[in-house]
Amino acid sequence: MPEIIDLSQEIYEGMPVYKDLPQVTMAVHNSHEEWDGIENPTTKTPAVHQLTLGEHTGTHVDALNHMAKEYVGQSIDTMPLSMFYTEGICLDFSEKGYKELISSSEIAEACKEASLTIKKDDTVLLYTDHFRKAYTTKNWAHGPGITAEAATWLGNKGIAAFGVETMSPGIPGISNKQVHHICGELGFTHYENLINLHLLIGRGRFKFIGLPLKIRGGTGSPVRAVAVFE
Numbered sequence: 001m002p003e004i005i006d007l008s009q010e011i012y013e014g015m016p017v018y019k020d021l022p023q024v025t026m027a028v029h030n031s032h033e034e035w036d037g038i039e040n041p042t043t044k045t046p047a048v049h050q051l052t053l054g055e056h057t058g059t060h061v062d063a064l065n066h067m068a069k070e071y072v073g074q075s076i077d078t079m080p081l082s083m084f085y086t087e088g089i090c091l092d093f094s095e096k097g098y099k100e101l102i103s104s105s106e107i108a109e110a111c112k113e114a115s116l117t118i119k120k121d122d123t124v125l126l127y128t129d130h131f132r133k134a135y136t137t138k139n140w141a142h143g144p145g146i147t148a149e150a151a152t153w154l155g156n157k158g159i160a161a162f163g164v165e166t167m168s169p170g171i172p173g174i175s176n177k178q179v180h181h182i183c184g185e186l187g188f189t190h191y192e193n194l195i196n197l198h199l200l201i202g203r204g205r206f207k208f209i210g211l212p213l214k215i216r217g218g219t220g221s222p223v224r225a226v227a228v229f230e
Helices: 105-113 130-134 148-156 176-186
Strands: 004-008 023-030 044-053 061-063 085-092 123-127 162-166 189-192 207-209 220-222 224-227
Touching: 085 105, 105 148, 148 176, 220 224
Parallel strands: 085 123, 123 162, 162 189
Antiparallel strands: 004 224, 023 044, 061 189, 061 220, 085 207, 207 224
């Protein structure tokens, strides 16, 4: 039997979201008591919830039309499913502190130390341990991020995507906007808010799956990201 490791955050009301993105709300829309015709029930057992959330909630993937206005039309529903079902590797950057940058030379060195090679169409996950260190704390928005130069380096290797534990792939105000633009220009994407990456370190290659919802015109989508070891 394959081993499946969940890399996805829970979605719940009040969870952290990036800056001014929509907050998550959750309410009982229909209860079993309502469906059973019980009037004035003392409890409501959820049968259907109503969720309000943004496309970029929790563990999610960005569509190319999110990267810059030049990529209008390249929405999540138009992107090939092969981008979200790939081979994957995970590299260790757990020594990185808050707001520290990750360069291409450091990614290359991490590959060398782990005896791993970045291949075309891979998904490259960057473990910083930021989720376990900072989730729900004041430092959650201050995680490490890659440089614009590292994004170009990764894109030129022909990867499908890279993934981070943080709410943004670059550091806001330093490299984040440029990283998004480079993803659009080079035609690859990224996942944000991943968890459990520490469980992948030292284990070599795996199958990565992060399928998005088929949102018409969507700029991204929550995913149930997993790593599969056969």
